[in-house]
Amino acid sequence: MLKDSNRQGIVISVDSMGGDNAPIEIIKGVAIFLKKNLDARVILNGDKQVLEKLCGENKIFDRYEINHCPEAVAMDAKPSTAMRKKDTSMWATIEKLKTNTADAAISAGNTGALMAISNLQLRTMEGIHRPAIAALWPNPRGTHSVVLDVGANVDSDPDQLVEFAIMGEAYAKALFGIEKPTIGLLNVGSEDVKGHDDIREAMRLLREHGNTLGMDVYGFVEGTDISNGTTDVVVTDGFTGNIALKSAEGAAKLFANVLRQSLKSGPFAILGTLIASAGFNKFKSKMDPRSSNGGLMLGLNGLVVKSHGSTDAKGFAYALQVAYKMARSDYRNTIRDNVKRLIEIKQATK
Amino acid sequence: MLKDSNRQGIVISVDSMGGDNAPIEIIKGVAIFLKKNLDARVILNGDKQVLEKLCGENKIFDRYEINHCPEAVAMDAKPSTAMRKKDTSMWATIEKLKTNTADAAISAGNTGALMAISNLQLRTMEGIHRPAIAALWPNPRGTHSVVLDVGANVDSDPDQLVEFAIMGEAYAKALFGIEKPTIGLLNVGSEDVKGHDDIREAMRLLREHGNTLGMDVYGFVEGTDISNGTTDVVVTDGFTGNIALKSAEGAAKLFANVLRQSLKSGPFAILGTLIASAGFNKFKSKMDPRSSNGGLMLGLNGLVVKSHGSTDAKGFAYALQVAYKMARSDYRNTIRDNVKRLIEIKQATK
Numbered sequence: 060m061l062k063d064s065n066r067q068g069i070v071i072s073v074d075s076m077g078g079d080n081a082p083i084e085i086i087k088g089v090a091i092f093l094k095k096n097l098d099a100r101v102i103l104n105g106d107k108q109v110l111e112k113l114c115g116e117n118k119i120f121d122r123y124e125i126n127h128c129p130e131a132v133a134m135d136a137k138p139s140t141a142m143r144k145k146d147t148s149m150w151a152t153i154e155k156l157k158t159n160t161a162d163a164a165i166s167a168g169n170t171g172a173l174m175a176i177s178n179l180q181l182r183t184m185e186g187i188h189r190p191a192i193a194a195l196w197p198n199p200r201g202t203h204s205v206v207l208d209v210g211a212n213v214d215s216d217p218d219q220l221v222e223f224a225i226m227g228e229a230y231a232k233a234l235f236g237i238e239k240p241t242i243g244l245l246n247v248g249s250e251d252v253k254g255h256d257d258i259r260e261a262m263r264l265l266r267e268h269g270n271t272l273g274m275d276v277y278g279f280v281e282g283t284d285i286s287n288g289t290t291d292v293v294v295t296d297g298f299t300g301n302i303a304l305k306s307a308e309g310a311a312k313l314f315a316n317v318l319r320q321s322l323k324s325g326p327f328a329i330l331g332t333l334i335a336s337a338g339f340n341k342f343k344s345k346m347d348p349r350s351s352n353g354g355l356m357l358g359l360n361g362l363v364v365k366s367h368g369s370t371d372a373k374g375f376a377y378a379l380q381v382a383y384k385m386a387r388s389d390y391r392n393t394i395r396d397n398v399k400r401l402i403e404i405k406q407a408t409k
Numbered sequence: 410m411l412k413d414s415n416r417q418g419i420v421i422s423v424d425s426m427g428g429d430n431a432p433i434e435i436i437k438g439v440a441i442f443l444k445k446n447l448d449a450r451v452i453l454n455g456d457k458q459v460l461e462k463l464c465g466e467n468k469i470f471d472r473y474e475i476n477h478c479p480e481a482v483a484m485d486a487k488p489s490t491a492m493r494k495k496d497t498s499m500w501a502t503i504e505k506l507k508t509n510t511a512d513a514a515i516s517a518g519n520t521g522a523l524m525a526i527s528n529l530q531l532r533t534m535e536g537i538h539r540p541a542i543a544a545l546w547p548n549p550r551g552t553h554s555v556v557l558d559v560g561a562n563v564d565s566d567p568d569q570l571v572e573f574a575i576m577g578e579a580y581a582k583a584l585f586g587i588e589k590p591t592i593g594l595l596n597v598g599s600e601d602v603k604g605h606d607d608i609r610e611a612m613r614l615l616r617e618h619g620n621t622l623g624m625d626v627y628g629f630v631e632g633t634d635i636s637n638g639t640t641d642v643v644v645t646d647g648f649t650g651n652i653a654l655k656s657a658e659g660a661a662k663l664f665a666n667v668l669r670q671s672l673k674s675g676p677f678a679i680l681g682t683l684i685a686s687a688g689f690n691k692f693k694s695k696m697d698p699r700s701s702n703g704g705l706m707l708g709l710n711g712l713v714v715k716s717h718g719s720t721d722a723k724g725f726a727y728a729l730q731v732a733y734k735m736a737r738s739d740y741r742n743t744i745r746d747n748v749k750r751l752i753e754i755k756q757a758t759k
Binding site for chain 1: 485487547548549560563564595596597602603604605608631632633634635636637645647648649651652653654655656657658659660661662663664665666667668671672673674675677678679680681682683684685686687688689691692695696
């Protein structure tokens with residue numbers, strides 16, 4: 060039994076029934092993760108009988124606990140319906156965070172439901188108007204940029220975008236150890252005159268407050284700048300961010316499919332591909348979408364990671380690693396301090 | 410001398426000084442285009458001396474005319490400044506359309522300036538609130554989807570999105586010969602409840618009016634659906650569309666760069682790549698970004714094509730081909746008829 064006092068190491072509460080490939084790939088992912096992180100433990104929320112069997116099959120013998128939950132949130136459930144059911148694995152996963160039994164929570168389930176349930180149980184941090192989901196976006200430096208919001212909100216005003224910048228900065232600092240992450244605001248052009256009133260007002264506020272808070276505000280960035288890694292953090296509203304992320308995912312998938320087909324188009328293509336397999340493996344490992352798995356829900360009183368719904372064991376293990384790393388950091392204190400200072404600045408200039 | 414009466418074939422007015430690689434790649438592109446389309450002629454707007462020399466070098470001996478313009482619009486010029494200068498090659502390019510000396514106009518120059526100059530000289534079509542730029546987006550069927558708006562506007566209300574749908578449908582019909590193109594509205598999810606109020610209102614209007622106009626309204630589509638070719642036309646506001654397009658471009662570029670580097674990472678990779686070169690060539694030709702070149706400015710009283718600023722001769726020739734094909738179509742009549750009917754519907758239901 061894992062205790063909520065005198066806790067050592069990191070405890071992660073796992074929604075074992077959420078996601079397209081749950082619970083099989085989830086438990087396999089947990090096995091990979093536990094093997095790598097010897098001070099980590101997990102609470103597996105879900106069907107006890109099924110999970111016990113899977114743990115045995117995956118040689119998970121210790122550092123876990125099963126919390127039986129009779130129900131699971133369907134991938135297409137309405138958030139408003141899902142948040143009223145207290146017997147689901149998703150509800151229990153977040154509850155373990157609320158009761159301080161776990162340091163982090165993770166789910167590959169229904170994003171809207173996870174957001175609603177997390178919001179309801181954990182509440183937003185003081186001074187934060189709305190939480191945001193931050194995605195990891197691969198860049199040419201072989202690392203990732205933090206992009207937020209990618210879908211927690213459908214619109215965001217300039218004040219909220221400044222809060223997203225504070226949260227994204229804290230995330231990049233904690234996850235990548237960047238001392239002073241650069242921050243870009245996503246727009247249709249890089250010049251200050253570009254875009255609509257709201258985005259220009261957001262830039263004005265970001266420069267004004269960012270300066271006082273010691274943030275490195277780069278300015279506007281365009282869609283191409285995200286994959287280019289122009290800034291460590293890219294701030295955008297949830298509508299645009301979601302569409303940017305999914306448009307890029309779609310383009311990458313099309314690219315990969317056409318490449319695969321083309322390299323099967325004749326005997327020389329097949330032979331050459333075989334000979335060049337080391338090169339292809341290098342490429343695959345560098346561009347593996349699973350290594351970008353793990354969207355962090357920022358602005359909540361608790362650490363919640365959203366895994367891609369369709370990910371496999373390896374991808375889920377990556378997302379668990381993000382949760383583990385963030386649980387060892389003090390990113391929420393960084394956010395809390397900056398938001399507090401932001402409120403003080405605003406009151407002083409009133 | 411090309412006459413504006415009794416004109417045979419198609420005449421395209423070319424801004425020969427616009428774009429990162431102008432005028433050299435522009436004239437090379439014109440040469441490729443003229444060779445392919447024997448009933449086409451061009452008006453080359455720009456520096457007479459430079460253009461005459463380039464035409465000779467590229468063996469362009471007939472079916473062209475040079476219209477001397479002493480100035481060119483800088484790539485970073487402000488649209489408001491550019492539209493006041495009447496001695497630029499861009500101004501002259503559009504003027505040839507206005508005076509009905511040409512059937513289509515094309516420029517690889519400053520997008521904002523081209524939009525402003527086109528708007529000022531040609532005016533928007535009756536019943537259209539704002540023009541839009543439609544991009545061609547590759548899909549797995551080996552064809553393209555039409556995505557608009559990708560940057561003419563920074564925001565759009567639901568009524569404008571319905572107009573974009575009408576214009577995008579006419580474009581897809583004319584360019585690809587699709588009898589009844591399917592139309593999607595870009596959102597953060599495919600269910601009807603997703604997104605903000607404006608996008609849901611746009612869907613309501615689109616379904617209502619689309620039905621009466623005989624349009625095939627598919628519903629909401631997500632970012633991944635664009636590259637998936639889920640619908641023939643994807644409608645979005647100019648802010649989101651621009652960022653979606655550039656985010657996907659950036660992702661594709663990152664993908665290609667990492668692939669290139671990985672396949673140079675060792676002797677076997679290099680050898681294999683060489684052997685598989687036919688396969689790679691197939692891939693390159695299928696995913697050639699130049700074949701998607703040519704953004705059509707819709708909603709104006711004239712056919713204006715915007716080429717990508719950094720394109721080369723081959724890409725510019727593709728954009729010229731779009732202009733040529735559209736000049737032979739009656740897409741503006743289709744738009745005019747549908748907009749007229751839309752206005753009638755609106756008045757009848759008032």
